[in-house]
Amino acid sequence: IAGVPVCLQVTPSVYTQEMLQSTEERLANSNEVQPPRILELLDMSMTTHHKLSLVDMDQPLFQPFPSELVFQNFTPTQTYKLPLLLLNNDKVSRQVKVEQQDSEYFHVVGPEDAGSKVAPGLSATFTVYFTPQENKDYHHSLVCVTERERFEVPICAIGPRAILDFRDEFHLPVCPVKTSTQRTHLVRNIGNSEAKFTLSTQRPFSVTPSAGTLEVGEGMQVTVDFNPMTIGDHSQDLLLHYHTGEDVYIGLYGACEEVNIQLDHDFVLLQKTYVSLASVHTVSLINSSGIPLKYCWTTWPSLQEEALSLLRFKEEEEEETERLLYQCESDPTEIHRLPLLSRALQELRSQAVKDHLLALSHSCITVEPAEGEIWPNMTAQFSIVFKPEEAKVYQQTIYCDVAGRESRLPLTIKGEGLGPKLQLNYDLMDMKNIFIGDKDNYEVRLVNSDTTFGRCFSFSPEEGVVPSGASQIVMVTFHSRVLGTFSEDLLLTVTGQPQPLTLTFRGCVIGPTFHFNISEFNFGDVAFGFPQTLICTLFNTSFVPMTFALRVPGDGSGFHSMTCSNWQGSNTRDLRANPAEFTISPTAGSVRAMSDVTIKLMLCSNTVKRYRLALVVDVEGVGEEIMTVPINAR
Structure with missing residues (x-):
């Protein structure tokens, strides 16, 4: 607002009072003095002998009053006037004059003794005339010249203005935290111009509407909402901004408290x-x-x-x-x-x-x-x-x-x-000795581990649902092709239980058990070149079939020696060196579980000596020389 310091926030009552005053009333109520803006500093040696001054350089030698000339509530074509006093602030007499600026609306008339010096503490009075042609805003400035500087005095003519009759403060009802209260005020335009305005504030307050237009004499409802998120006293400014540039500040106040809810x-x-x-x-x-x-x-x-x-x-x-x-x-x-x-x-x-x-x-x-x-x-x-x-x-x-x-x-x-309460009918299964290749079945529900023997376990079924109070039988099958002792923890995983149940299987995988019905092959004295045969029985006493191979280590590797009839008719020089002397029938085969097979061992001696050898049994999947049977002959 013209004539009001920028630092002040104008309330609606102050704004209304100033806008409704006449030019003379406005001047009569002007008490504050502001230093003018210095345009230029002059060389005092060219204008006076008193070059020294007690007035600071940032202050002019003369202080204007009023600091700004304001005309308002005027009527076009009528002439209005305001006095401008220039007070000598120095301790010596000084000269001052007002430069005439081109303007068809503003005119300045100086005192009768214009050009003479003004004594310390006294003032020179100039009269500013204003003749508006329209009902609008006018802006002008007067340039005052002293012996040391040139400074300006602004002139403002305020045309028609809208005035909304807001109250200076809104006190909203006490509000529970995180709820809202509101207050509605009927606002009228009591000015002499159309009001185009905006309203804005900050949390926890809000305003409706945020903008509007009111003709002279019209009114509208403005609602202020209070929505606090924290307890205590709250205050904010409601800014009323007119389209003519003026800002008016309305105080908003509200108290927030907690209610009894728990x-x-x-x-x-x-x-x-x-x-x-x-x-x-x-x-x-x-x-x-x-x-x-x-x-x-x-x-x-x-x-x-x-x-x-x-x-x-x-x-x-x-x-x-x-x-x-x-x-x-x-x-x-x-x-x-x-x-x-x-x-x-x-x-x-x-x-x-x-x-x-x-x-x-x-x-x-x-x-x-x-x-x-x-x-x-x-x-x-x-x-x-x-x-x-x-x-x-x-x-x-x-x-x-x-x-x-x-x-x-x-x-x-x-x-x-709580997880399902499942219980195994046993938690340790000692399988003892298990024949290699045999399949053993057990009734549980488990998960196998990824180890050598763990992969030998299989389950049927692998998963299922056990109703409340019922039981579930699961067949566990163990089938190993590897010999050795084992101990495997198989896990029973239950949906909803963090820890699985554990069932330990342990045992030893062994090869097939078997024996012969004789303890040795004793040929006694045999004739050179004449074959002799002994017969025995190989018994498989295990529950799995056994595949075997028979051999006599140390026997010759050449052709078998001839029988007695063709040996007599041949030349001994035709005999192969180191011929095979033992013949096994069969040399290999398979014996079903809990069964036996007949073995024939024939000796056709080609050497004069004492024989101390052995019949060796190799078992497939188990190893070589699993059993030996001594062979004696002379």
């Missing part, structure tokens, strides 16, 4: 619940106030953490958008994905907020209803539904964000999930 418990121990079943516990929210209050359950402990969480999500969204824009620069065909991305991210943000408001961080514990409104002096009941997914202890703190309370009400929930 949970009946802040800790709930839920009943132990089996996996796949559900238990329900009830908690109460008691509203002892006289107003209805809204509530919602959330996992965010405070509004600040909620805002930070959403801010982080927004930052991730912006990073994803920047990444896609970078891709579009290198590949323009990607540009079609931008609308899809924006829509997807918006849905994700909305879903993220909804998930926090309506449920807990995991689905095992939920609160129903998740949000709503509780009426005055009433109690709201909430069902806490516990559906454990595993056999473990669950603990979660959730928060009831309820109007009337600044901090969110915490509720710690603890519950234990």
Whole structure:
């Protein structure tokens, strides 16, 4: 507003008072003096002999009053006048004059003794005449010249102005925290011009409407809302900005307090619940106030953490958008994905907020209803539904964000999930000696381990469902092609139980057991070149078939020696060196479980000597020289 220091915030009453004053009243109420703006410093040696002055260089030798000449509430074609006093601030007499500026609206008339010096502490009076042609704003300035400087005095003619009759302060009713109160005021335009204005303020206050237009004499309702999030006294300014440039400040004041609303418990121990079943516990929210209050359950402990969480999500969204824009620069065909991305991210943000408001961080514990409104002096009941997914202890703190309370009400929930109670009919199976290749079956439900012997186990069925109070038989088959001692922990995994049941199988995989019905092959004295045969029986005393091979180590490796008839008719020089002298029938074969086979061993001696050899038995899958039977002959 013209003539009002910038540092002051003008209230509606001050603005109205100043706008309704006449020019003379405005001058009469002007008490403050501001130093003028110095345009130029002059050389005092050219204008006076008194070069020294007690007035600082940033201050003019003459102080104008008023600091700004303001004409207002004028009528076109009429002439108005204001005096301009220039007070000598120095301790010596000084000269001052006013330069005439070209203007058809403003005219300055000096004193009769213009050009003479003004004594210290006295003033020279000039008269400024203003003759407007239109009802509008005018701006002009007067340039005053002293012996040391040139400075200006602004002139402002204020044309028609709108004046909205706001009160200086709005005191809103006491408001419970996180609720709202409001106050409505009928505002009229009591000025002499159309009012185009905007209204703005800051939280926890808001105003409706935020802008408007009022003709002279018209009125409208303006509503101020008070929605505090913290207790205590609150104040803000409501800024009324006119389209003509003036700003008017209205004080807004409100007090916020908490009401009596609380949970009946802040800790709930839920009943132990089996996996796949559900238990329900009830908690109460008691509203002892006289107003209805809204509530919602959330996992965010405070509004600040909620805002930070959403801010982080927004930052991730912006990073994803920047990444896609970078891709579009290198590949323009990607540009079609931008609308899809924006829509997807918006849905994700909305879903993220909804998930926090309506449920807990995991689905095992939920609160129903998740949000709503509780009426005055009433109690709201909430069902806490516990559906454990595993056999473990669950603990979660959730928060009831309820109007009337600044901090969110915490509720710690603890519950234990129980897994199925399954029991093995034994936890140790000593399989003792097991024949290699044999299949042994056991009735349990297990999971094999990835070891040498662990891979020898198989199960039927591998998985299933055991009804309550029932049992399940599972066939465990062990089939090993490897010899050795073993101890394997097989695991029974049960859905809902963190730790599996363990059944230990141990034993020793052995080769087939067998024996001969003789302890040695004793040929006694045999004739040179004449074959002799002994017969024995090989018994398989195991429950698995046995594949064998028979040989006589140390026997010749050439052709077999001839029989007696053809040996006599041949020349001894034709005999091969080191001929084979033993013949085994059969040399290899398979004996069924708990069966026997006849073995024939023939000796056709080709050497005069004593024989001390052995018949060796190799067993397939077990090893060589598993058994030896001595052979004696002379």
